[in-house]
Amino acid sequence: MPIKKGGFVTAVAEAMTGDMTLANDKRWPPYIFQTPGEILEIRGDYALIKFGAVPTPPIWFPLAALAERA
Secondary structure (H helix, E strand, O other), X not given: OOOOOOOEXXXXXXXXXXXXXXXXXXOOOOHHHHOOEEEEEEEOOEEEEEOOOOOOOOXXXXXXXXXXXX
């Protein structure tokens, strides 16, 4: 099933370390891999994710670095 707006996802660590644009920063917080985030918007190959369990602004992630959560 494709990832779509309103769905819940987590980041995939292996996909993020393999992407040269994301691999440079090794300080990714653990909540992006453990806490489901809601997709607020999708533009091209990127999705705007809001992790509601923590007080942070939404973050743009490549769709290839996300895994759908039930």
